[in-house]
Structures are given as C-alpha cells and as structure tokens.
Amino acid sequence: MVVIVLGATVLLWQGSSRGIGPFRKAPAWLSGSIACPKFPMEHVSMPARLDVIAPCSTLSGTVRSVDRDPHDLELIILVEPDAQYANFIDSKIQRYIIVKVPPFEQPGVTVPLVDEHATFYGSWVVNRRASVKGTLELHPTWAITTEHATSAATPNAVFSVAIASPRAVVVGAPLKFTVKVKSRAHQPSEAVSEAVIYVELSGDGGVTRWAAELSNSFGVATLNLTSLEIPGVYRILVHASKGHDFGTARASVQIQRT
Numbered sequence: 001m002v003v004i005v006l007g008a009t010v011l012l013w014q015g016s017s018r019g020i021g022p023f024r025k026a027p028a029w030l031s032g033s034i035a036c037p038k039f040p041m042e043h044v045s046m047p048a049r050l051d052v053i054a055p056c057s058t059l060s061g062t063v064r065s066v067d068r069d070p071h072d073l074e075l076i077i078l079v080e081p082d083a084q085y086a087n088f089i090d091s092k093i094q095r096y097i098i099v100k101v102p103p104f105e106q107p108g109v110t111v112p113l114v115d116e117h118a119t120f121y122g123s124w125v126v127n128r129r130a131s132v133k134g135t136l137e138l139h140p141t142w143a144i145t146t147e148h149a150t151s152a153a154t155p156n157a158v159f160s161v162a163i164a165s166p167r168a169v170v171v172g173a174p175l176k177f178t179v180k181v182k183s184r185a186h187q188p189s190e191a192v193s194e195a196v197i198y199v200e201l202s203g204d205g206g207v208t209r210w211a212a213e214l215s216n217s218f219g220v221a222t223l224n225l226t227s228l229e230i231p232g233v234y235r236i237l238v239h240a241s242k243g244h245d246f247g248t249a250r251a252s253v254q255i256q257r258t
Helices: 008-012 083-088 103-108
Strands: 050-068 075-081 097-101 117-127 135-146 159-164 168-170 174-183 196-203 206-214 220-226 232-242 245-256
Touching (some): 050 097, 050 135, 075 117, 097 117, 103 196, 103 232, 159 232, 174 196, 174 232, 174 245, 196 220
Parallel strands (some): 159 245, 168 245
Antiparallel strands (some): 050 075, 050 117, 075 097, 117 135, 159 174, 196 206, 232 245
C-alpha cells in the first residue's frame, strides 16, 4: 500500500555543514535482464533540476518508507543502502538514498514493502532543488526487484484513454482538458478511479509543460496548463496507470497569437 506522506525527506539530513561534492560518484550498473534505457530522462518532470552523475546505476538496500508526492505523483522510496553502497553517500549529511519512480515508469515497477530488501535500477543524480546542498537520488527508477519479484514487472496495456481538449488557444490563455480512463480488462469496460494521469506538452524543443492528477471515481481527471509557449503546434501525451496497468493517448493543440 502506498501512503501519501508530506515531508518524508526530513529523515534524510543530519545537520552537517559539508556538501556532497566528494560523493559525486555512482554505483555501477548491474547488467542482465533489465535494460538501461536510451533516454532515461525522457519523461521526468523538470529534468533541468537534476545533475546526472550516471544515467544507469544499481543500488540495493532496505526500504524505510514508501510515499507518493502529491504534486507530481512520483513514488518516493527511502532506502537504507547495503554496506557495499554506503561509501556513495556521506552519512553525516544524508542517511538514506531517495529512490523516485515517475508516473511514466510506475507500471513496470514492483513497489516494495517497508523493511523489505530490494534492488533498484535507475539514474544516479543530484537534485539541486531538493535542498541547499543538493540531494543524491536514484531518479528516475524504472525497475525494482525483491526476493519475491526477481525480475522487472510486466506492464499491461489494458487502459483506454480519451482526451477532450481545445484545438487551439492563444498565448497566455489557460489550456484546460479532460482525460477519461477505462479498463478493457473488464467487459464491458469500467472506469478506473485513482489512476495516475501524467500529461506532457511538447514541441520541437522538447517538453515545455507537464501536469499530474488522479482520476476521480468516474475515471475522469481535469488538468490545467498555461500556454506560455511560442506560437505553433504542440503535442500532448497522456499516460494513465494504476498498478501495472496503463494506457496512453496523444493529441495536438495549436498555440497562436491573439
């Protein structure tokens, strides 16, 4: 069970005045059945806040908490690293490693239990916005294995996702659209409540806006962006997931001058 808890990162810091500079090295990638993505940061919200030390890295340790960020709906797992990984952090500054699973990666991840030992596969980064000194994270994380789940989870593309959005908006105007999620695992298909809805607005320069929301009891989520982009045609990507089930949909919108 995932519990929403604010302020989990308070457990991380021990009040040291030293920075994490000397610890900017990463655990090695354990190659095997789990692949290293070609573009690990492709669906990470605000990737500019992250300094990537190693695009692919592997960490093992004991889970101390599992939460969900209420803003971007990332899973946040605090991990006490095994002894062989302890030298990758300064224990006087950071007690646990933060493992983050963005919405786009969640269908392929087995969420471990608190106090369970697990191995995590992701990008080793410094989050410069998480604290004054920066925080070491495995972010994004795209696979987790445990004693009982010894391989990556298999996502199930069983969701149908519908987008209702305007075809055009003017620069600076609100961009409001509705997403409806149903599961084809049931006949007739059923609305999916509490699905994680993640949306990206992108143009030729990559992702410019993103939003995340949970669907209501009718399988519906309403999201709002602001069209502060250069006029042009932009792509909308919607990813909906719950557990290992997921679905995607795409649309486009034209942002134009008044």
